[in-house]
Amino acid sequence: MQRTEIETRMFPTEGAPAVRWRISDRLIPYEEAVATMEAEVAAIADGRADELVWLLEHPPLYTAGTSADAADLIDPDRFPVFSTGRGGEYTYHGPGQRVVYVMLDLKRRRQDVRAYVAALEEVIIRTLESMNVRGERREDRVGVWVRRPEKPRLADGTMAEDKIAALGIRLRRWVSFHGLSLNVDPDLSHFGGIVPCGISAYGVTSLVDLGLPVMMADVDIRFRDAFEDVFGPTANDR
Numbered sequence: 001m002q003r004t005e006i007e008t009r010m011f012p013t014e015g016a017p018a019v020r021w022r023i024s025d026r027l028i029p030y031e032e033a034v035a036t037m038e039a040e041v042a043a044i045a046d047g048r049a050d051e052l053v054w055l056l057e058h059p060p061l062y063t064a065g066t067s068a069d070a071a072d073l074i075d076p077d078r079f080p081v082f083s084t085g086r087g088g089e090y091t092y093h094g095p096g097q098r099v100v101y102v103m104l105d106l107k108r109r110r111q112d113v114r115a116y117v118a119a120l121e122e123v124i125i126r127t128l129e130s131m132n133v134r135g136e137r138r139e140d141r142v143g144v145w146v147r148r149p150e151k152p153r154l155a156d157g158t159m160a161e162d163k164i165a166a167l168g169i170r171l172r173r174w175v176s177f178h179g180l181s182l183n184v185d186p187d188l189s190h191f192g193g194i195v196p197c198g199i200s201a202y203g204v205t206s207l208v209d210l211g212l213p214v215m216m217a218d219v220d221i222r223f224r225d226a227f228e229d230v231f232g233p234t235a236n237d238r
Contacts, residue, residue: 003118003137008230010119011232013108017051019050019227022053023054023220027059038177044103045174051108055220056099057097059094062079062081062193065086067088067089068083069089072194074194078193079094079193091166092186092194093181096183097181098220120179123180133212138161145202146210148160162205163203164182164183164207188205191204
């Protein structure tokens with residue numbers, strides 16, 4: 001079964017509390033984010049805390065997932081590089097990119113990793129659709145892609161495509177962490193220090209690069225609506 005055929009709605013069991021929704025306005029250092037996620041995931045798994053979605057931005061940095069190839073780190077001295085336990089390869093995070101760390105207890109939803117990845121992609125696709133951008137899945141590449149007919153075709157004659165959102169997840173005791181990043185208006189030249197997600201044939205884009213001068217706060221509203229369509233109710237974190 002392809003990811004496009006998977007049922008993506010992953011509502012919690014009846015009576016489960018709403019997902020806490022947290023937005024940080026300052027740039028969050030990567031080490032701080034990981035430490036916070038570790039603590040939150042442990043609390044959620046132990047039943048001491050409700051699920052959490054945390055929206056933030058990082059200072060410029062690169063992260064290496066569990067499948068990262070050292071040859072894909074083209075400029076190791078450009079920004080700090082962090083090894084991380086999430087799946088995937090190298091990716092860039094920085095200002096203008098909305099990073100979303102998703103800490104959900106899949107025991108309350110569906111214990112299906114592939115469906116969870118498809119559900120996260122669905123949230124991104126719905127968010128983009130609300131801004132008249134068509135985001136698409138690719139079975140051989142995780143993430144969300146947009147077609148670029150205005151660009152030269154690839155060497156094999158197929159249409160050029162750019163990645164607009166990346167995914168990388170990890171599960172512990174069936175609680176998810178890490179998550180996704182959506183390019184709103186980052187400095188796209190910063191991706192030049194790596195081979196993003198190990199894929200060199202395609203480019204990287206952002207909402208602003210596509211001609212949409214949107215604000216982060218507007219994207220957040222649309223993202224929350226899409227998240228609730230797929231995963232259920234949220235409530236502002238106190």
